Amino acid sequence: MGKKDKKTAKGRLDKYYHLAKEQGYRARSAFKLIQLNKKYNFLEKSRCLIDLCAAPGGWLQVASKYMPVSSLIIGVDLVPIKPIPKVITLQEDITTDKCRARLRNELKSWKADVFLHDGAPNVGISWAQDAFSQSELTLKALKLAVEFLNEGGTFITKIFRSKDYNNLIWVFNQLFKKVEATKPASSRNVSAEIYVICRDYLAPKKIDPKFLDSRSVFQDVDIGPTSKSVLEPGKNKRNREGYEDGVYTLYKESSIFEFINSDDPVKILGSTSKLKFDTDEAHKLLNHESTTEEIKACCEDLKVLGKREFKSLLKWRKNIIESLKEPAKEDVKETTEEEKINENEKIDEDEAIQEELDRLVQEEQTRRKQLRRKINEKRQKNVTRMQLKMISPTDIVLDDNSLFDLKKVDKNGILSKMRKGNMDIILDQDDEKNEYMFIDQHEDTESVNENDDDITHLEKELDELYEQYQERKAERDAKYRVKKLRAQENDQDDVQSNGFKDDSDTEENVMSQSDEYSSSSDNKKDVENIKIPGDLSKKAAVFFDQPLFKDFGQENDPEQSINGDNGLKCKMKTDEKVVDTKSQDVEGEDKSRSLKRKADEIDQEDEVEIVPLEKNDELWDANESDEDEKKMIRARENGLITAEAVTLAQQLVNRRKTKQELIDDGFRRYTFNDREGLPEWFLDDERKHNKPNLPITKEAVEAIRERMKALNARPIKKVAEAKAKKKFRAFKKLAKLQKKTNAIAETSEMTEGEKAQTISKLISKSQKKMKKEVKLVVAKGLSKGKKGRPKGVKGRYKMVDARMKKEARAMKRVDQKGKSKKRQKR
Numbered sequence: 069m070g071k072k073d074k075k076t077a078k079g080r081l082d083k084y085y086h087l088a089k090e091q092g093y094r095a096r097s098a099f100k101l102i103q104l105n106k107k108y109n110f111l112e113k114s115r116c117l118i119d120l121c122a123a124p125g126g127w128l129q130v131a132s133k134y135m136p137v138s139s140l141i142i143g144v145d146l147v148p149i150k151p152i153p154k155v156i157t158l159q160e161d162i163t164t165d166k167c168r169a170r171l172r173n174e175l176k177s178w179k180a181d182v183f184l185h186d187g188a189p190n191v192g193i194s195w196a197q198d199a200f201s202q203s204e205l206t207l208k209a210l211k212l213a214v215e216f217l218n219e220g221g222t223f224i225t226k227i228f229r230s231k232d233y234n235n236l237i238w239v240f241n242q243l244f245k246k247v248e249a250t251k252p253a254s255s256r257n258v259s260a261e262i263y264v265i266c267r268d269y270l271a272p273k274k275i276d277p278k279f280l281d282s283r284s285v286f287q288d289v290d291i292g293p294t295s296k297s298v299l300e301p302g303k304n305k306r307n308r309e310g311y312e313d314g315v316y317t318l319y320k321e322s323s324i325f326e327f328i329n330s331d332d333p334v335k336i337l338g339s340t341s342k343l344k345f346d347t348d349e350a351h352k353l354l355n356h357e358s359t360t361e362e363i364k365a366c367c368e369d370l371k372v373l374g375k376r377e378f379k380s381l382l383k384w385r386k387n388i389i390e391s392l393k394e395p396a397k398e399d400v401k402e403t404t405e406e407e408k409i410n411e412n413e414k415i416d417e418d419e420a421i422q423e424e425l426d427r428l429v430q431e432e433q434t435r436r437k438q439l440r441r442k443i444n445e446k447r448q449k450n451v452t453r454m455q456l457k458m459i460s461p462t463d464i465v466l467d468d469n470s471l472f473d474l475k476k477v478d479k480n481g482i483l484s485k486m487r488k489g490n491m492d493i494i495l496d497q498d499d500e501k502n503e504y505m506f507i508d509q510h511e512d513t514e515s516v517n518e519n520d521d522d523i524t525h526l527e528k529e530l531d532e533l534y535e536q537y538q539e540r541k542a543e544r545d546a547k548y549r550v551k552k553l554r555a556q557e558n559d560q561d562d563v564q565s566n567g568f569k570d571d572s573d574t575e576e577n578v579m580s581q582s583d584e585y586s587s588s589s590d591n592k593k594d595v596e597n598i599k600i601p602g603d604l605s606k607k608a609a610v611f612f613d614q615p616l617f618k619d620f621g622q623e624n625d626p627e628q629s630i631n632g633d634n635g636l637k638c639k640m641k642t643d644e645k646v647v648d649t650k651s652q653d654v655e656g657e658d659k660s661r662s663l664k665r666k667a668d669e670i671d672q673e674d675e676v677e678i679v680p681l682e683k684n685d686e687l688w689d690a691n692e693s694d695e696d697e698k699k700m701i702r703a704r705e706n707g708l709i710t711a712e713a714v715t716l717a718q719q720l721v722n723r724r725k726t727k728q729e730l731i732d733d734g735f736r737r738y739t740f741n742d743r744e745g746l747p748e749w750f751l752d753d754e755r756k757h758n759k760p761n762l763p764i765t766k767e768a769v770e771a772i773r774e775r776m777k778a779l780n781a782r783p784i785k786k787v788a789e790a791k792a793k794k795k796f797r798a799f800k801k802l803a804k805l806q807k808k809t810n811a812i813a814e815t816s817e818m819t820e821g822e823k824a825q826t827i828s829k830l831i832s833k834s835q836k837k838m839k840k841e842v843k844l845v846v847a848k849g850l851s852k853g854k855k856g857r858p859k860g861v862k863g864r865y866k867m868v869d870a871r872m873k874k875e876a877r878a879m880k881r882v883d884q885k886g887k888s889k890k891r892q893k894r
């Protein structure tokens with residue numbers, strides 16, 4: 069069988085193909101016999117069956133299944149048939165006498181009850197030939213059948229619905245009582261095959277030999293090559309047109325010019341027996357240089373030619389056609405050459421030069437454009453990177469056309485400003501020299517104090533060095549960069565939540581730019597000069613926001629109440645009520661007095677502005693109000709996640725701690741940590757190490773640990789995905805199995821028992837695929853695991869030797885010792 073087109077082949081895998089696979093039949097054609105038997109019920113009654121053209125054996129399998137156990141079943145085919153229990157198989161050509169002899173030998177005195185013929189000769193040349201070969205084969209099968217069939221026996225054959233069909237049916241009717249043609253459901257609709265059931269063999273004593281002679285039975289016996297393509301007979305499409313109307317003879321002559329002038333010369337070669345050189349013009353062709361003796365001989369009898377000869381005839385035809393056209397061609401050649409010369413003359417030399425010039429200019433322009441784009445891209449990249457603080461200006465390697473001229477920058481002392489982090493720069497696009505300008509809003513007000521004393525100078529240097537260190541650290545450590553960014557965000561949030569608007573107001577810009585305004589002496593003045601809309605400066609507002617001053621404004625100025633809806637609110641960490649400090653203790657009063665004094669001092673310098681707050685604004689404490697708020701939100705969302713928080717909660721719930729105690733605990737050395745004026749490096753260090761040591765209980769730690777364990781036990785995404793995939797695969801497998809079992813349950817070709825058996829087979833097959841785990845068991849005891857299953861081991865197991873590993877190591881050791889001794893001897 070030829071190589072099938074994948075798409076077609078797949079299309080052929082229909083329901084019967086799958087059913088045949090399921091039920092172990094070798095070919096889907098098995099179902100044709102099952103269906104025929106269902107209709108005519110001949111297998112169960114038979115004791116001897118001969119299957120002609122039986123390979124691969126599908127019909128034989130069905131026969132052995134449905135026929136009584138001790139039946140004689142013989143299968144014959146050109147190709148060997150794999151053995152089938154209780155079936156005799158012969159490798160013979162059913163058209164030969166040898167086959168007949170072998171059958172006689174096998175049958176001895178027996179005669180067959182059923183003769184089957186499902187033969188399909190090697191086909192593909194033309195439809196008419198295919199059909200004829202099939203009909204001829206059928207007649208040969210019938211010839212064998214009439215010789216070996218019992219009276220009343222059945223002959224079943226496949227035939228094509230061709231013009232020989234009626235002739236065959238006529239012959240069958242002469243030999244059998246009942247002749248019926250049927251097409252089983254499993255036979256494909258696209259196939260022209262049909263099955264003829266000839267029952268009740270009459271077994272006439274004398275059979276007219278014409279009944280079994282193909283020349284007599286079929287009208288047009290010898291079908292010549294009707295092939296359209298003589299060059300590729302194997303690849304022909306099947307053609308159901310049959311003979312040409314009115315053409316009953318196979319010998320045909322055509323004129324040589326018919327072949328030369330034809331649009332389809334291959335067809336002429338296929339349908340003609342001889343090509344004639346009959347006219348005067350044709351005679352001239354005989355003298356043509358390409359008309360060799362071989363060509364002449366080929367034209368005499370086309371029927372005997374092969375592919376090579378047909379090709380040479382076609383080549384000859386091509387040469388003849390060209391030579392007939394030649395004079396006309398020469399004329400055309402002359403005219404074209406003249407035209408070419410004229411055209412060449414027309415081409416103006418100036419135009420050519422102009423074109424060349426245009427091209428060069430164009431090239432230069434594109435080159436420049438590309439260069440400019442490259443430079444711009446590079447500049448843009450650097451600016452972005454610098455704004456993201458990924459690089460410092462000093463990191464940029466500069467060429468002549470580069471964005472920065474460091475020497476210039478340094479002359480103006482800008483470099484040091486850059487190092488301090490003032491990155492607000494604008495690029496003057498029009499300026500071809502690419503100079504940089506710094507925007508410094510306070511350039512007028514702020515002058516560099518050159519007479520700083522040594523300590524301040526040292527501190528400044530230290531700050532700068534620390535900043536550089538941080539930058540270097542940030543470059544190396546992505547985590548650190550993220551942390552720093554987060555800290556900056558928090559700082560900005562603080563500023564906003566404290567009533568500072570985040571617009572382009574100059575003062576506020578300065579605020580947001582100076583992250584650590586309170587610790588930087590450079591910016592100190594700026595900060596102090598900031599006017600908060602209201603009466604208090606930011607610093608004063610922060611100061612007065614402490615819970616101690618909650619009722620402070622109320623007594624003196626009820627209209628501008630600090631605690632009022634529009635004033636600053638105060639809140640302690642734990643509870644709003646707690647802030648209501650009616651019973652302030654003595655210590656608190658002392659503190660309040662000293663703090664008030666401090667505030668007065670500050671306000672002497674600053675104008676006091678009160679920041680109006682929205683009614684629903686969250687309150688904040690002097691140090692880390694936002695932190696607290698965030699912690700609260702996090703606790704609400706995720707529950708308590710630290711042992712300290714759980715301990716505190718437990719203490720509160722169990723009433724081991726009162727509110728008052730909680731407030732008192734709040735007043736400790738960490739409560740009013742003064743950060744003012746402290747260098748950044750010190751504050752960073754403090755943030756890292758100086759933390760309150762809050763009490764924790766064993767139960768709280770246990771509770772947190774349990775929670776973490778539960779979290780860990782949750783499957784990670786990948787595991788969950790893998791599990792889901794596995795589930796999906798199992799589901800798909802089950803659906804497939806269900807589909808198969810449904811098909812089996814619905815089929816009418818099987819008994820209920822067979823259905824159940826096949827379904828259970830399918831199920832067990834699908835389960836088999838699951839891998840069984842093999843347990844390794846170390847061989848112990850006297851028998852070393854040689855006697856039976858070890859105790860307590862279920863399922864598959866494998867015995868392994870505990871010594872093996874140790875012995876292997878020992879051998880290695882001995883080996884190495886031997887080697888070292890040899891070396892010493894040398």
Ligand SMILES: C[S@@+](CC[C@H](N)C(=O)[O-])C[C@H]1O[C@@H](n2cnc3c(N)ncnc32)[C@H](O)[C@@H]1O
Nearest residue numbers: 121123124125126127145146161162186187188
């Ligand atoms: C369609 S298959 C038969 C399938 C068969 N009924 C089954 O169920 O397995 C046709 C068979 O006819 C065989 N055949 C064709 N011409 C033959 C011949 N002259 N003698 C014996 N077998 C022939 C082919 O070898 C081919 O195996």
